[in-house]
Amino acid sequence: MKAIVCSTPGGPEVMELREIERPACPPDAVVVRVEAVGVNFIDTYERDGTYTVYFPFTPGKEGAGVVVETGAQVTWAAEGDRVAWTFTPRSYAEYVVLSASDCFRVPEAVAAPTAAAAMLQGLTAHYLARSTYALDADDVALIHAGAGGVGLLLTQFAKLAGAIVITTVSSDEKAALSREAGADVVIRYDQFDDLATELPAAVRTATGGRGVDVVYDGVGRATFDASLASLDVRGTMVLFGGASGQVPAFDLQRLNKGGSLSITRPSLGHYMLTQEEREWRVAELFQAIVEDDLHVRIGATFPLGEAAAAHEALQGRATTGKVLLLP
Secondary structure, eight states, X not given: OEEEEXXXXXXXXXXXXXXXXXXXXXXXXXXXXXXXXXXXXXXXXXXXXSSOOXXXXXXXXXXXXXXXEEOTTOOSOOTTOEEEEESOSOOSBSEEEEEGGGOEEOOTTSOHHHHHHHHHHHHHHHHIIIIITOOOTTOEEEESSTTBHHHHHHHHHHHHTTOEEEEEESSHHHHXXXXXXXXXXXXXXXXXXXXXXXXXXXXXXXXXTSOEEEEEEOSOTTTHHHHHHTEEEEEEEEEOOOTTXXXXXXXTHHHHHTTSOEEEXXXXXXXXXXXXXXXXXXXXXXXXXXXXXXXXXXXXXXXXXXXXXXXXXXXXXXXXBEEEEEO
């Protein structure tokens, strides 16, 4: 089969399309023919060595496809089943091996690209809005990168909860997409000379001077100071990513001075610890898609062999919505 292989850590150019051995099917797992693969920032962190992985390395943790082989002990899936997954390594490939904990049936009404696009970012949006800071109708939320894959989905989950949503974007096109997803206020942060002071001022203008109850920040270093300054007293900072770079160490006393603020650095894996929790989140995600309450935007697709171009587009913020590879 064909797969993307990185021999060493580095930039997008280290990813090569190679012929490798198709994986054997363990007794307690299934082999899936991949129809679509999600491209995520965590893939770039692993590729460039920010997160520790062992090389040679095949990126990718998310996708959708069809079961083509089942192990002798498998009773939870059959050949021909349409499935999706997240947390399964080596997904930038034509075939992957899935265990029961990573395998979720896809409803007939959901196409494979949509399922692949929804898994990691959709489940991230779900745990952020439903669990890390459980939004309700009394809340005002600030969501950075409102036209990104997570941003669009998180905005929709926030509106389903009844919250007021303020987003930040970097272009007119992205502003339109964010409003279409339900944002009440959209702020063009690219037009500020001093993000750390001008963005909080714009947020406080939009909230009558009080700030927001929660900030969902997947951008990281570039927006961190502005995010803290945008919070109301006893507000919560949810730092769930670092698209602009990792946030350096900071003085916790800033949380006290800011008004008894809280901060958390969550990860999806810690919100998918049990099979019951995993199935609950996936079921609610697909139900929202089927019922047309959640629209999954696919911003760009690339052939598997053009994974480097997909990473460049993602890291260059040249995309809106989800980036997919199609084997």
